[in-house]
Amino acid sequence: MDKDLSSQSNQMNRRDFVYKTVAAAGFALAVLPIAHSAIMTDTEGIEAKDVKIPVGKLKIPAYQAMPKGTGPFPVLxxxxxIFGLHEFIRDLCRRFAKLGFFAIAPDLYYRQGDVTKIKEIPDIIAKVVSKVTNEQVNGDLDATVKYLGSTKRANLDKITMTGFCWGGKATWLYAAHNPKIKSAIAWYGPLVPGPQQGNQKAPQMPIDIAATLKVPVLGLYGGKDTYITKEHVEQMEEVLDKGSSGSKIILYPDADHGFFADYRPTYNKDASDDALKQMLDWIKSH
Structure with a gap:
């Protein structure tokens, strides 16, 4: 019995060590444990750092990465x-910087709270995400564009927007808000309104702007996603067809929600590799 208890204690200590180590590395607590497939990108050949973006009287945190040199570089x-500005998003900035982009990710939850320290997804939604408005997000992204101009190293004539999960929805909506960006890529972001409670007004969703959209948006979605279903995608495609943006959606039949998130069990390398190629081709063609 003592031996069994000792073994259990050692296992708990190891789990606790891993938990604290990963948390210290910057991943959101709600996504633990981290999958072995998680990609870690170094800073060789690039510059990466935390910055502050002025938004009115506030300064919101952001993370940026770009190639070494004066630029100006195309912007991503x-x-x-939904998990906020945690290590996966920072790593993406470094990855895209190595592909030649000035990549920047603002903390779009800054006013409402730090979701990276919240362990349960329902709490993230109730305490933070539900209080973040589309108007706030668009305003913060506008401020990001202004900040990029102040750096003198960003090519404002070549701005692309991309986002993942909650950020995928934000990407569709910002593409409608700012017709000056060249293109956008939305990764498995919600498309249609969810169930509403009482008399609460439903927030604007991508399907609401699809017909009038001007910026070409590439949607990348998973056929096994039970949250954003194939039916939702078909509804969105039907409305997109009524417009003239040239937007399109690619559905990966064997991929689930979050298939590009290499730190999660839903990661699908085949779908991710193809989707990344489609994204880069989309940017190049626009």
Whole structure:
């Protein structure tokens, strides 16, 4: 019995060590444990750092990465997942910087709270995400564009927007808000309104702007996603067809929600590799 208790204690200590180590590395607590497939990108050949973006009287945190040199570099603005500005999003900035982009990801939850320290997804939604408005997000992204101009190293004539999960929805909506960006890529972001409670007004969703959209948006979605279903995608495609933006959606039949998130069990390398290629081709063609 003592031996069994000792073994259990050692296992708990190891789990606690891993938990604290990963948390210290910057991943959101709600996504633990981290999958072995998680990609870690170094800073060789690039510059990466935390910055502050002025938004009115506030300064919101952001993370940026770009190639070494004076530029100006094409811009990739990244809208984070529901898990906020955690290590995966920072790593994406470094990855895209190595591909030649000035990549920047603002903390779009800054006013409402730090979701990276919240362990349960329902709490993230109730305490933070539900209080973040589309108007706030668009305003913060506008401020990000202004900040990029102040750096003198960003090519404001070549701005692309991308986002993942919650940030995928934000990407569709920002593409409608700012017709000056060249293109956008939305990764498995919600498309249609969810169930509403009482007399609460439903917030604007991508399907609401699909017909009038001007910026070409590439949607990348998973066929096994039970949250954003194939039916939702078909509804969105039907409305997109009524417009003239040239937007399209690619559905990966064997991929689930979050298939590009290499730190999660839903990661699908085949779908991710193809989707990344589609994204880069989309940016190049626009």
């Amino acid at each position: 603005m990244i809208s984070h997942e």
